Amino acid sequence: MKKLYVQSFFTIFLLLSVLASPAVHAQDAGIIEGSVIDRDTQQPIIGARIEVLGTTLGAIADMNGQFFIEGLQSGTYRLKATAVDYQPIVKSDIAVGSAQSVKLVVEMQIDAYQAGEIVVTATQLFNKAEDVKVSSNELSQEEIRRSPGSAEDVSRMVQALPGVATAADSRNDLIVRGGSPIENFIMIDGIEVPNINHFGTQGASGGPIGMINVDFLQEVTFSAGGFPVKYGDRLSSIMDIQYRDGDKNKLTGKFDLGLAGAGFIVEGPIQKGKSSYIVSARKSYLDLLLSSTGLTAVPNYTNFNLKATYELSPTHKLAVIGLGGIDRIEFKGAEDEDDPSNDHIEYDAWQSVIGLSHKWLAGKQTYVQTSLSQNNYHYGIDVDSAGTSEFSNNSLDSEVLLRSDLSHRFSPADLFELGLQLCYLRTNNDIFQNSWIDYFSVQHETLHIDKLTEAFKLGFYTQYTKTFYRRFSLTGGLRYDYFNYLNDPHAISPRASLSIDLQQNLKLNFAYGLYRQAVPLIWLIGDEANKNLKYIKATHAIAGVEYYPMEDVKVTVEVFNKNYDDYPASVANPQVSYATVGTEYGLLGMEALESASTGYARGIEFFVQKKLTQTLYGLVNYAYSQIRFKALDGVERPSSFDYRHMFTIMLGYKFSNTLELSGKWRYTSGKPYTPVDLEASTALNQLQLDFSKVNAYRFAAYHRLDIRIDKRYEFDGWNLVAFIDFENLYNRKNIDQLQWDEKKKRVDTVYQWSFLPAGGIKVEF
Numbered sequence: 186m187k188k189l190y191v192q193s194f195f196t197i198f199l200l201l202s203v204l205a206s207p208a209v210h211a212q213d214a215g216i217i218e219g220s221v222i223d224r225d226t227q228q229p230i231i232g233a234r235i236e237v238l239g240t241t242l243g244a245i246a247d248m249n250g251q252f253f254i255e256g257l258q259s260g261t262y263r264l265k266a267t268a269v270d271y272q273p274i275v276k277s278d279i280a281v282g283s284a285q286s287v288k289l290v291v292e293m294q295i296d297a298y299q300a301g302e303i304v305v306t307a308t309q310l311f312n313k314a315e316d317v318k319v320s321s322n323e324l325s326q327e328e329i330r331r332s333p334g335s336a337e338d339v340s341r342m343v344q345a346l347p348g349v350a351t352a353a354d355s356r357n358d359l360i361v362r363g364g365s366p367i368e369n370f371i372m373i374d375g376i377e378v379p380n381i382n383h384f385g386t387q388g389a390s391g392g393p394i395g396m397i398n399v400d401f402l403q404e405v406t407f408s409a410g411g412f413p414v415k416y417g418d419r420l421s422s423i424m425d426i427q428y429r430d431g432d433k434n435k436l437t438g439k440f441d442l443g444l445a446g447a448g449f450i451v452e453g454p455i456q457k458g459k460s461s462y463i464v465s466a467r468k469s470y471l472d473l474l475l476s477s478t479g480l481t482a483v484p485n486y487t488n489f490n491l492k493a494t495y496e497l498s499p500t501h502k503l504a505v506i507g508l509g510g511i512d513r514i515e516f517k518g519a520e521d522e523d524d525p526s527n528d529h530i531e532y533d534a535w536q537s538v539i540g541l542s543h544k545w546l547a548g549k550q551t552y553v554q555t556s557l558s559q560n561n562y563h564y565g566i567d568v569d570s571a572g573t574s575e576f577s578n579n580s581l582d583s584e585v586l587l588r589s590d591l592s593h594r595f596s597p598a599d600l601f602e603l604g605l606q607l608c609y610l611r612t613n614n615d616i617f618q619n620s621w622i623d624y625f626s627v628q629h630e631t632l633h634i635d636k637l638t639e640a641f642k643l644g645f646y647t648q649y650t651k652t653f654y655r656r657f658s659l660t661g662g663l664r665y666d667y668f669n670y671l672n673d674p675h676a677i678s679p680r681a682s683l684s685i686d687l688q689q690n691l692k693l694n695f696a697y698g699l700y701r702q703a704v705p706l707i708w709l710i711g712d713e714a715n716k717n718l719k720y721i722k723a724t725h726a727i728a729g730v731e732y733y734p735m736e737d738v739k740v741t742v743e744v745f746n747k748n749y750d751d752y753p754a755s756v757a758n759p760q761v762s763y764a765t766v767g768t769e770y771g772l773l774g775m776e777a778l779e780s781a782s783t784g785y786a787r788g789i790e791f792f793v794q795k796k797l798t799q800t801l802y803g804l805v806n807y808a809y810s811q812i813r814f815k816a817l818d819g820v821e822r823p824s825s826f827d828y829r830h831m832f833t834i835m836l837g838y839k840f841s842n843t844l845e846l847s848g849k850w851r852y853t854s855g856k857p858y859t860p861v862d863l864e865a866s867t868a869l870n871q872l873q874l875d876f877s878k879v880n881a882y883r884f885a886a887y888h889r890l891d892i893r894i895d896k897r898y899e900f901d902g903w904n905l906v907a908f909i910d911f912e913n914l915y916n917r918k919n920i921d922q923l924q925w926d927e928k929k930k931r932v933d934t935v936y937q938w939s940f941l942p943a944g945g946i947k948v949e950f
Contacts, residue, residue, distance in 0.1 A: 215257035215281035219289030221246045227552040233268040259899045260842035266291045274309045278327045278797040282904040284949040285437045297598040297652035311739045316650045316660045318682035319411040319696045319727045326402040333849045334891025338395040347790040348409040352768035354938040358391030360826045363786030363812030364421030366391040366767035373426045376506045376540035376558045383486045383512045388705030389767040396488040396510045398465045403429040411696030411727045414646040414662035420700045420723040428492045431463030443945025462493040485513040500546040509537040525926035533565035555589040579615040598652040606644035625876040640670040656686040668703040676701040676720045690733040708774030719751040719780040737796040744789045752782035759817035760879045765825035784814030803836035823880045829854040845895040855883035872925035884920040889913040909944040916940040
C-alpha cells in the first residue's frame with residue numbers, strides 16, 4: 186500500500202503542476218446541439234423554443250425536433266425549453282468547451298389540461314416520468330463526473346441518494362432500503378444489463394470497480410422503491426441509464442489519464458447530421474507499475490463502451506449498445522508474508538453485453554421500442570492451499586433477452602403502456618469445492634457440479650396513467666412473470682401510485698404494490714430441492730411530500746415500509762437468511778435452501794438537493810431505518826445491512842468557469858456483525874463465528890470526508906480538465922470486517938480505505 190501512496194503522490198504532483206498553470210481563454214467557439222422530444226411518446230416537438238439563459242442566444246427546434254446553438258464562450262450554462270402544450274423545462278449544469286459540442290436530449294412533459302397554449306406553470310429543473318411518483322431522482326453527466334469521492338463512477342455517486350448504502354469502500358454494491366445487491370435492476374438505453382462492475386459476485390449486481398465511462402452518460406434515473414410495472418423481476422431499485430449520442434458532424438476524441446488507468450474515446454458521424462458512433466476503451470496500469478515492487482493482489486482490468494445509432498427514416502431509428510470488461514487478480518497467499526491466508530487464488534473473468542434497439546414512432550401519439558440483447562459473464566476462479574485444490578469455479582452465464590415496450594397517449598390526460606419481455610438463460614457450470622467447515626462450524630461434504638442448465642422467463646405488463654381534476658395523477662399497473670425452472674413458475678404483481686398537487690410547488694405522493702423476483706439461477710442448481718423455492722416477495726408502501734421552495738431546490742420527505750416474504754434461508758445454518766448476502770466475492774447458493782425467511786425494512790428519509798444555477802450546488806440526505814429478518818430458526822435479528830442512521834452532505838462551489846471545489850461528508854451507524862468464536866477458530870485455524878450471537882454487535886460508526894478540486898483549461902482546438910480527489914481526508918479508521926490470520930493464528934481487524942489522494946487529466950480534441 187505504501188507503494189500505492191508513492192504513485193498517488195507522484196500523480197498529484199503532476200496534477201498540481203497543471204493546476205498552477207495560468208488559464209488560457211478560448212474564443213466564442215462553444216456549441217450546444219440536440220433534440221427536443223416528448224418524454225412519453227418520444228415524438229419530436231417541432232417549434233420548441235430553446236434559450237441559453239443569461240445570453241441572447243437560442244434556437245427553434247426544426248421538423249425533426251433538432252436544434253443547434255453556436256457562438257458560446259466556454260463556461261457553464263442553463264438551457265430553457267418551452268413549447269405549446271408542454272411544461273417548460275430547464276437543463277442546468279451544461280459545461281461548454283471549445284473542442285467538442287455538447288449533445289443534449291431535452292425530454293418535455295405534456296401538460297394534461299392546458300392544451301393549445303404555452304404553459305405558464307413553474308419551470309422544471311427536476312424531472313421524472315409521468316408514471317413515477319415516488320423515490321426517484323435524476324442525475325446529469327456533470328453531477329456524476331464531479332462528485333467527490335466517487336471516482337467518476339455512477340454507482341458511487343448513487344450512494345449519496347436517499348436510502349442507498351454500501352457494504353464497504355472497496356465495493357460498488359448498492360444496498361437500497363435494506364435490500365441485497367441481488368435486488369437491483371440496471372438498464373442502458375432499453376437494454377437490460379445484469380452488472381456494470383468489474384470483479385462481480387455471481388448472481389448479484391455489485392463489484393469493486395465500475396465499467397461505464399462517465400463521458401458516455403446523458404443522464405441516470407435512480408428509483409429506490411415504488412417503481413412501475415414496466416420494471417420486473419427485481420425488488421429494490423431501478424437504475425435507468427441513458428447514453429448520449431456521438432458527434433453527428435465531425436470526428437472528435439478524448440484521452441484521460443489517472444491513478445486507476447488510462448483510456449480514450451472516439452466519436453463521429455455515420456450519416457452526417459443524422460447518425461453517429463461513440464466508442465471507448467480503458468486499461469488499468471497499476472499492475473504494470475507495481476509488478477516489480479512485490480505488491481500482491483493488484484487488480485488488472487480492461488473495459489469497453491459502445492453506442493452507435495443509425496436513422497433508417499424519420500420514424501425508425503436503430504441503436505447498438507455494447508459494454509464489456511476483462512478482469513484478472515492474483516492473491517499469492519503463502520508466498521506473501523502480509524497475506525493472512527495460506528490460499529493461492531487466481532481470478533480470471535470477462536463479461537459482455539451487446540444489444541440492438543429499434544425505436545419506432547408508430548404514430549403521432551404512439552411509440553414502440555424493441556430491443557434484442559445478449560449478455561455473458563465468464564467466471565474463472567481457482568483456490569488452492571499447499572498444492573491442494575480447495576475451490577474452483579469455471580462458469581459461463583448467458584442470457585438472450587427480447588423486450589418490447591409500447592406507449593400510447595389517448596389524450597393529454599391519458600397514457601397507456603404495454604410491454605413484453607422474453608429471456609432465455611443458459612449456464613454452463615463446472616464448480617468444485619473440497620469438503621469444508623463453514624463459518625458456523627457446520628461440516629459440508631465435497632461438492633462438484635458439472636452441469637449445463639437452460640431455462641426461460643417471460644414477463645408481461647400493462648399500465649395506465651390518468652390525470653384528472655388538474656391536481657391528481659393516478660397510475661395503475663399489473664405485471665405477470667413466468668420462470669419455467671421453478672416448480673411454482675407463476676407470479677402476479679399489481680401496483681398503484683398517486684400524486685396530488687396541493688400547490689404548484691407542493692405535492693403529496695403515494696405508492697403501493699407487490700414486487701416479485703425469481704432467485705438467481707446459480708442458487709437453484711446448488712441443490713435439486715431448490716427448485717421448490719418460491720419467488721421472493723416484497724410489498725412496498727410509500728408516502729411522501731415533494732416541495733420546491735425555489736426553482737433550483739427540491740425537498741422531499743418519505744416514509745417507507747417494505748415487507749419481505751419467501752426469502753431463501755439456509756437449511757444447514759438455520760440462523761442464516763440469504764436476504765443479507767450479495768456483497769461477498771465468494772460463490773453463494775451451493776446448498777439446500779428453503780423459502781422460509783421473512784423480514785421488513787421501514788424508515789423515513791429527508792432529502793434536499795440544490796442544482797447548479799450560479800455558483801453553489803449540493804445535497805443533504807438523512808435516513809433512519811430498521812431492517813430485520815427471521816431465518817429458519819424463527820429468531821428476528823438485525824440484517825447485516827441495518828445501518829440505522831445514514832447522513833450525507835455534499836457541497837460544491839464554482840469560483841469561476843475554470844475552477845471548482847467540492848466536498849462530501851458521509852456518516853452511517855456501525856453495521857451489525859457476528860463475534861468470532863476464538864476457541865473454535867484457534868482449534869480449526871480458520872474463522873469461526875459465534876452462531877448464538879448472529880449480528881448481535883455493531884462496529885463503531887463510519888464517517889469520512891472527501892474533497893475534490895476541478896480545473897479547466899481552454900486552448901486553440903483542444904481542452905484540458907484536471908482534478909484532484911482527496912478521499913478520507915482525515916484518515917478515519919473505519920472498520921470493514923474481522924478476519925482470521927492463519928499465519929499468526931489470531932483475529933485481525935480489516936479497515937476500510939485510509940487517506941488516498943487520487944486524480945486525473947482529460948484531454949478533449
